Amino acid sequence: MSRKIPSTAALVCFEAAARHESFTKAAQELSLTQSAVCRQIASLEEFLNVELFRRSRRGVKLTEPGLSYSRRVATQLDAVERDTLSVMGQQGANVIELAVVPTFGTQWLLPRLKDFQTRHPEVTVNLTNRTRPFLFADTTFDAAIYFGDADWSGTQSHRLMGENPLPVCSPALLGTKASLSADDIAQLPLLQQSTRPYAWRQWFNAQNLNIHRDMTGPRYELFSMLAQAAMHEMGIALIPPFLIQRELEEGRLIIANPHALSSIKAYYLMIPERKVESASLHAFRDWLVNEAARYTLEHE
Template identity: 40%
Template sequence: MIAPRRFLPSISSLLALEAVERLGTATAAASELALTHSAVSRQLKFLEEQIGVTLFQRQGRSLTLTPAGAEYARAIRDNLQGIAQASLKVKAGGSRSSLSLAILPAFGLHWLTPRLRDFSARHPDVVVNLGTRLAPFDFSHDRFDAAIHFGMRDWPGCGYLPLAHERVIPACAPAMPRVRQVAGLLDLPLLHLESRPGAWERWFDRQGCRADNLGGMIFDQFLHMAEAAALGLGVALLPEFLAESEFRAGRLVTAWPDYTPTEGTYYLVWPAGRPVGRPLQLLLDWLGPGARV
């Protein structure tokens, strides 16, 4: 049920409030919104009257937000953005159904996106929208239908569909010195992923070589780390789907010849407490026939 009208101010007045809080002055807000200074002031006055709370302190033509006004502006900013995104989504999709997926950048680019061509060919009435998220989030606030998750089945309140197990391999630029023994890699600069602490230590342990407290450059994405490795900044421990792409392009070569399995799995996850719409069910059936909540 939608809230009573008295709690739903006009979009124009909310845009004026948000712009004044963000830009600092009514003059700057008027310029951005293509309105006059007096028009912005009227919108803000209507908003105050409807809400029944003083949102601004006025001194001549100067406006200063009260603490309540500043808090209100920050609270409605995300909602205005959500309205804009929803409008863009329906405009881009037209009469077709849409499916919003949160993806991990490297996996989404090199594993999922190439496969989506077949899905789109089978279901031309469904538009798939992709957004990047590097860590689990709250499905109730980020309105994605599903997300790519790496690790264990540790995202609460979600349904899970396994997509791929992960294998990793050390990769470096062709000009990087070659090593004959695995311990030789310890003499080279090692590149680390922020979300995989201890990945190198575990890799060395699986090769029967002890390595503790390894240092080196840290990156927030595999794609950035692979680029650094290609530039000769060090050795990157890359997942197979990304490493193979780099090997084919000739930008990277193997620093050690064998792939090593990791403990994590790539999953498609979706909120278990929310009805599964037709577009998501089509994707689940396509990725893994019969997968349901």
């Protein structure tokens, strides 16, 4: 069955004309004549049986359906352009499209990725931020690094490391104290991580405390945001030390209490079953698992 899709040329002309609200400027941008742009848009309106522009002596203006359609068309054309440039750039190379939780990718993976590139120059690893699980079938990702329990249907999991966050804050919050007790911490603004909503409750419970306000406080999706908020004296946060090594070394953040929050959850490399035989992913998996094991051994 044939698809109900207008010509690409008509869509490109429409997107440019909608962006400029001018057939003349669209024609200049696309190196076409104004009459050619008019014909393409007229054919699109005929195809849709919808008026996209109102014409007047002063020019053209998008109709409500035209405005709505232009936004969706622009998004889809941008996506097609990105995919096209990606294919052009690969030129037959072995490429791994990796979804990764942001702060882990920035603070732990990227500083080590040059070693993998040196060992496997034939493989390119592209990173895209994803904070939550998704369906591999709905994306172009070849693998993902995420924090959880490895319960991800249709995938093969490889444990990398635990998290073990500690209470950290700006040195200014400690004042003259060397550290803070759990009771002291309970009196401070608690910075919350939106993907770990019960973290503070679990931490306080492990100290045999029941704090009524353990889930209150501003919420941030990324550990990098938590770290920034803590450095600016907005409160105290539970953050894995390996994600804030530089901040700890430079004294911009300090560990306020030595008790870590233990969890059965961990960082995992997830590979969809349809990709497990990929030679590139085999190489990346072996390298990543070894790097994680070495790091864990060095910091136990």
